[in-house]
Structure formats: C-alpha cells, structure tokens
Amino acid sequence: MANVLTNLxxxxxxxxxxxxxxxxxxxxxxxxxxxxxxxxxxxxxxxSFVTRAVTVNSSFAPAMTIPEGTDQTVDTKTMTLNSYASVxxxxxxxxxxxxxxxSGFETVYGDQIRQAIRAICxxxxxxxxxxxxxxxxxxxxxxxxxxxxxxxxxxxxxxxxLADNGCPMDGQVTLAMNTSAGVNMxxxxxxxxxxxxxxxxxxxxxxxLDLQGIMIKESAAPVAVTKGTGASYVTSGSTAVGVTDIAxxxxxGTVLAGDVVTFAADATxxxxxxTGVTAPGTISxxxxxxxxxxxxxxxxxxxxxxxxxxxxxxxAIELGMRAPAMPAGGDAAVDIxxxxxxxxxxxxxxxxxxxxxxxxxxxxxxxxSKAWKPNHIATLMG
Numbered sequence: 024m025a026n027v028l029t030n031l032x033x034x035x036x037x038x039x040x041x042x043x044x045x046x047x048x049x050x051x052x053x054x055x056x057x058x059x060x061x062x063x064x065x066x067x068x069x070x071s072f073v074t075r076a077v078t079v080n081s082s083f084a085p086a087m088t089i090p091e092g093t094d095q096t097v098d099t100k101t102m103t104l105n106s107y108a109s110v111x112x113x114x115x116x117x118x119x120x121x122x123x124x125x126s127g128f129e130t131v132y133g134d135q136i137r138q139a140i141r142a143i144c145x146x147x148x149x150x151x152x153x154x155x156x157x158x159x160x161x162x163x164x165x166x167x168x169x170x171x172x173x174x175x176x177x178x179x180x181x182x183x184x185l186a187d188n189g190c191p192m193d194g195q196v197t198l199a200m201n202t203s204a205g206v207n208m209x210x211x212x213x214x215x216x217x218x219x220x221x222x223x224x225x226x227x228x229x230x231x232l233d234l235q236g237i238m239i240k241e242s243a244a245p246v247a248v249t250k251g252t253g254a255s256y257v258t259s260g261s262t263a264v265g266v267t268d269i270a271x272x273x274x275x276g277t278v279l280a281g282d283v284v285t286f287a288a289d290a291t292x293x294x295x296x297x298t299g300v301t302a303p304g305t306i307s308x309x310x311x312x313x314x315x316x317x318x319x320x321x322x323x324x325x326x327x328x329x330x331x332x333x334x335x336x337x338x339a340i341e342l343g344m345r346a347p348a349m350p351a352g353g354d355a356a357v358d359i360x361x362x363x364x365x366x367x368x369x370x371x372x373x374x375x376x377x378x379x380x381x382x383x384x385x386x387x388x389x390x391x392s393k394a395w396k397p398n399h400i401a402t403l404m405g
Contacts, residue, residue, distance in 0.1 A: 055369070158295075
C-alpha cells in the first residue's frame with residue numbers, strides 16, 4: 024500500500040510545527056552534518072582533518088635557490104555515529120476505529136509524531152551538551168552557584184578563555200546555558216533598561232540578546248553533574264606547558280571526563296578532564312593542556328559538583344545525523360518520508376509498516392557528536 028505517509032503528510036508537518044518543547048540551544052549552535060539523502064550504519068565514522076601548530080622562522084638566508092620548506096603533518100580525526108534513536112508507534116485496525124469515533128486517528132497520530140520528535144530531540148540535545156562540557160578546555164565560575172546573580176562579568180571571563188585559546192570571535196560563538204542562569208540574566212537591571220541595553224527586547228519579549236560578541240541561548244540539557252570520587256592525587260613528573268597527559272600517583276578514587284581540576288602550582292586555571300582514571304594512572308586534559316609548568320608531586324584537587332553551561336564556537340563541535348542503513352532493495356516498509364523539525368532543524372525519517380491487521384509507524388535516525396576543537400570550548404560552571 025503506497026503513499027501511506029503522503030496521505031498523512033499534512034498531519035505530520037502540522038505536528039512537527041507544533042512541537043512545543045524543552046529548549047534546545049546546543050543543536051542549532053553546532054555544525055550539523057545532516058545529509059538527508061545518505062544513510063549510515065550505527066558505528067560508521069565521519070572523518071575530519073586537523074593541522075598542527077607550526078614553528079615561525081626567526082631568520083632567513085638569501086640564496087639563488089628556493090628553500091625546501093619545513094614538512095608539516097596533517098592529522099585525521101574521526102567521529103562515530105554511535106547512537107540510534109527510534110520511536111515506534113503501533114496501531115491496530117480496532118484502535119483506529121475507536122479513535123475515529125472521537126478525536127480522530129489523524130489528530131492522535133499527529134500528537135504521537137510530535138512526542139516522538141520531542142523525545143529524540145531532547146536525547147540528541149543532551150548528547151551534544153555532554154560532548155561539549157566533557158570536551159571543554161577550561162572552566163570558570165563557582166560550582167553549585169548559578170551565574171549572573173548580580174552582573175554578567177563572568178561572560179567576559181568565559182570570552183577570555185576562548186580568546187586566549189585562539190578562538191575566532193566572529194559572531195559564531197554561543198553560550199548555551201540552563202534556565203536558572205537565564206533567569207538571573209533576565210533579572211539584571213542593566214539589561215532591562217532600554218537606554219542602557221540598547222533595546223526593549225529583553226524587557227518586553229524576554230529575548231536574551233547577544234552580549235560581548237556571544238550569542239546567548241538557553242537549553243534544557245544542562246543539569247548538575249556529579250564529580251569523581253578521586254582524592255589525594257599528586258602528579259608524577261613535571262608537566263610542561265601545552266602537555267595534556269598528566270600522570271597521577273598515591274591517590275584513590277575516580278577522575279571522570281568533565282571533572283574540573285586544579286593544581287597547587289596553578290592558582291589561575293580550572294582544567295577540564297577529557298579522559299579520566301579509576302585508580303592512579305594518567306589523565307588527559309583537553310587542549311590546549313597545561314598553561315603553566317606543573318611540577319612533580321603537585322597536589323591535584325577535583326572541584327565540586329556543578330552544572331556545565333558551555334560557550335563554544337560553531338565549528339568546535341559537530342553533530343552527525345543520518346537515516347539508518349537499509350538492506351539492498353529496502354525492508355518491509357510500505358512508505359518512507361523525511362520530515363524536518365522546525366524547532367531544532369533536525370531531519371528525521373518516518374517509515375510505515377503493515378502487518379496482520381496492524382500498522383506500525385517509526386520515527387528514527389542514527390547520530391553522533393564530536394568536540395573537534397576543545398580550545399574553542401569553555402565551561403561556565405553553575
């Protein structure tokens with residue numbers, strides 16, 4: 024039975040357009056690799072390249088021959104589409120008959136599609152947020168305290184981390200934060216005064232305007248994360264500036280990805296752990312690594328539980344999304360269509376299957392995310 028979904032397209036798009044839901048701030052702010060025409064299998068990889076830092080020549084020697092030049096290495100990084108998201112909606116003929124006596128199948132079916140898109144979007148938003156905060160370079164703020172309670176000075180400090188790391192401040196930097204931070208920012212008198220804020224959008228519509236070259240967005244994803252249990256860890260060997268791997272000895276407990284750590288030798292920087300340990304071993308800080316020399320036998324402290332609000336450049340994080348792989352010749356689906364969610368911009372595949380006196384509709388995708396450039400990601404703790 025062909026054109027099953029075509030006949031229901033109006034209800035599907037109406038449902039998608041009505042998806043009123045939790046806020047998404049990360050998905051529309053990262054690079055989305057969402058080719059709607061190409062399928063992928065769970066576990067497939069997307070490749071990218073990264074160039075290394077170079078050495079600047081401080082002198083030159085005039086000659087009749089052109090210098091050979093210094094060889095450069097271009098590295099390859101990969102992102103895995105490691106997650107599958109699916110919501111299946113079964114209907115029997117009797118079910119359809121029952122609802123047609125009331126609200127109607129199309130109305131109920133449309134609401135089910137809306138809830139499916141909502142659930143998958145929330146799952147992906149959380150996944151991208153996790154990638155972002157676990158891939159951040161450094162952190163600022165007070166763990167356990169929502170920022171912007173009295174001013175927006177912390178925004179300048181987040182910007183400083185990004186700028187010091189070489190992040191381009193080109194209008195594509197976003198701070199995605201939870202609504203607690205949003206409430207504090209909306210309550211700032213400075214931003215509510217039209218003559219000082221430069222407009223009435225915040226006062227009248229509640230719109231958070233760009234500040235200091237950073238787009239301000241809210242997300243439902245940032246929630247409190249629990250730190251690792253590590254204690255009494257000290258460094259083994261001296262760590263030079265720019266090094267990311269740090270050996271730890273004599274301590275106990277876990278150090279988790281996303282933990283914010285400090286060292287006795289460095290009273291300025293809060294480093295974000297990219298790869299942790301469950302016992303004495305080597306942790307990896309996210310790039311650009313140590314900002315000062317960390318001497319041997321230097322005590323490391325794990326910060327408190329915190330809510331990671333994250334500032335990042337659009338190119339620093341990528342979300343890859345595809346329709347699931349199909350066998351040659353297709354499967355048992357009698358109709359398939361692609362729908363774009365206007366709220367998040369994501370594209371989903373919807374398939375219809377026919378069974379014995381029963382139908383099943385499925386909303387699905389394969390996705391994965393990657394922090395390509397930790398230097399261009401910073402955490403604002405709340």
